[in-house]
Amino acid sequence: MSFLKINNLSVDYEMRRETVYAAKNVNIDVNRGEILGLVGESGSGKSTVGNAIINLIDEPGKISNGSIVLDGINILEDPENIAKYRGKKIGLIFQDPQTSLNPILTIGEQLIETIQTHLNLNTDDARSKATNLLKEVGIKDAEIRFNNYPHQFSGGMRQRVVISLALCCEPELLIADEPTTALDVSIQSQILDLIKRLTKERNLAVILITHDMGVIAETTDRVAVMKNGDLVEIGPTKEILTKPKEIYTRSLISSVPPTNKKISRFKIIEKENKSQSDTNIKILNRWVKKEISNKDLVQVKNLSKTFDDSFFTESSKNSVMAVNDVSFNIKEGQSFGLVGESGSGKSTIAKMIVNLFRPSSGEIYFNDICITKIKSNKEMMKFRKQIQMIFQDPYSSLNGRLKVKDIVSEPIKLHNPSISSIDLDNYINDLLESVELSRQSANRYPHEFSGGQRQRISIARALATQPRLLVCDEPTSALDVSIQAQILNLLKDLQEQLNLTILFISHDLPVVRQMCDRIAVLKNGKLCEVALTEDLFVKPTHNYTKELLTLMPKIESIYN
């Protein structure tokens, strides 16, 4: 008899127009001492299942069917029960350590409060218990840090505190909802190790909800794959990842960028836009194609940027060095990767190249002309046309008040004011079809599209001026893995056919490996090393690169 057994669980959301089934007849069981991975793309219902266990389903959602049996007791039968179980028998870890701690209480107060809510302990006992817990999750100087406020901890440390909060009442079931998604790779592996260690030491049953196949491969014992509220497949992790039975699982796994080799294209089994079969780059006949000349298109020389926080004083005390003396070159037609964790200054470099910021010192040369010193707007427009950018967040990068055709036509009209309206319409259609969107899309508003489709619109807009350099700032990190594969394929096709030069920025090493010819690794605004992709992955020279490579979750680890 397994410790937690979910039978035929269904969760409905009654909406204005229809009823949405967030989970349909889901059957899952978890044993003690085992980590069950719950994997799926956004909207698959994986978090819904987690929330259903602790009865945290938001209105208007409700559990319409099924039972959740914890240690032999159906906890759905008596709603009073759940308040006793929550926190005591079931511990929770949330995604964002920034918001899951109360910023105005010290972590000690929060721990003691939680302990005393559930256990009958006096303050001194609760205090010593709390300190021991902090030690257990690996916080140094626990007695001193006990009196610190959440903002005095880094993101990874804060997640450790959250885990200690979840553990403080000796729960037997731990639900971790994307516990490492908001964290950098190096911290992610520490947190996952901690969860693995605690599972063994305390004989916990753990449900790990994530979208990251690498995390699943490295951490979990068994895995359940969900799609649109349905449970697709459940079984031992190794079996599911190596011999998936269902088509969906297979397509999900084939979309994950491999970490150990470079593939030319991602195999797409299920496609978002079903109508198109092959990429048909219609704008090709309009494109003034640049021959690949083996020349440096972009040269970045000793680039630095400081952000001044001081408004009234001129002192440099408050200034932050976001980019510190960075130099690299990008050859025409090449894809150049810029890799680093959050705060490494990679986005700042991108924004300086597209001229959203001016550098504090150093120069950027585009086609042998220094673009950082240009003063006049007219002069700048020539370069604006040739350098375009694709952004990370597909939801904020399109103006929701404009139709798609107005979004795409804006750059065309701006750089070619004399274009006739028929020609403009044709151009827009060609652009949309080149990014695999239908002609009908032109008359719709951005909110009618999914994240992946919005990113396609973004790409169409960036291509409208026929740029030579495309700066992609984490273009797929907000997307599901199958959509990511499609967008990456599209970018590869476009680059090949249009001879685009791409600056690809990402924190995701496997993705960069698939996309780039050369890679630069950044840390805290400084350049660690620049190398050809294969060299960097096979024989990294810098210690930081080595560390990143060993720590990244690898889906291939399941074969070992």
Place this chain on the structure above:
Amino acid sequence: MDNQGLTLLNRIKDSDIYFSFIKSPTAIVTAIILLIIFFCSFFVEIVAPFNPFDPSSLSLMDAFTPPSWSEDGVTKFFLGTDGQGRDMLSTILYGSRISLIVGFSAILFSLVLGVTLGLTAGYFGGKYEMVVMRFTDVQLTVPSILMALLVDGIARGIISKELHNEMAIYVLIFAIGISEWPQFARVSRAATLVEKNKDYVSASTIIGVSNITIMFKHILPNILRPILVIGTIGLALAIITESTLSFLGVGVPPTTPSLGTLIRIGNDFLFSGEWWITFFPAIFLVILAFSINLLGDWMRDTLNPKLN
């Protein structure tokens, strides 16, 4: 979803705003009241039973007739008459037209001024923003009535007495408008600060779109929601300010009375028993302002994505 074949009407019917509108009895009732008031004020020549400003139709014999349902009332004058024999119902309708014109114009004036300043301040930042925002801070410390009185006083000083009555309504619009703009500036600046950091603004900059186009074509439509909400509540405030000023005798002259002027005239007769002369304009003003405020509240709840 394919919205192409849908007409505008269907799209409105399909929208969430319409859905929350028909679900809210308050919104429906206030909208109907306001529609009736706006209609009657706009087509007052057709709707009103009398023209109170046509001296030939007035007779002093009719003066101080109480409302029709009281003992000495006449059916002809439903809400009674004032001291000059003018029909109260018609006077109120004519008066509400003046009040609404002043209110709308004043709010439009402060909207244009405040949003332009707030939008540019938020977008450009730096010293310009600091100057504009400190100016709004100073302006906010001066009560709007005082500000309006000040403007009115200055206007009296520079405009000759004969011209003053004609110019009174414009002075009033300017005075109310100039005292209401800071809140629009603040809200639009705050909203602009949020919007200008979104990627679509960066994308437009990278394309090479000019600052003016970015501000007015891209950012402005995205910050209209909160502005619309405080604009509606500001409208009620402007109408009340107008009435207060007119009540104090610095608003529109008695020859073209607004609601505030009517209340002031009626106030003189209150103690001699002719209560209706001041009561009905006052009650009308309350209903008008209350309805606008309730509609504004509903709009705030509906348009605020955080509350949904």
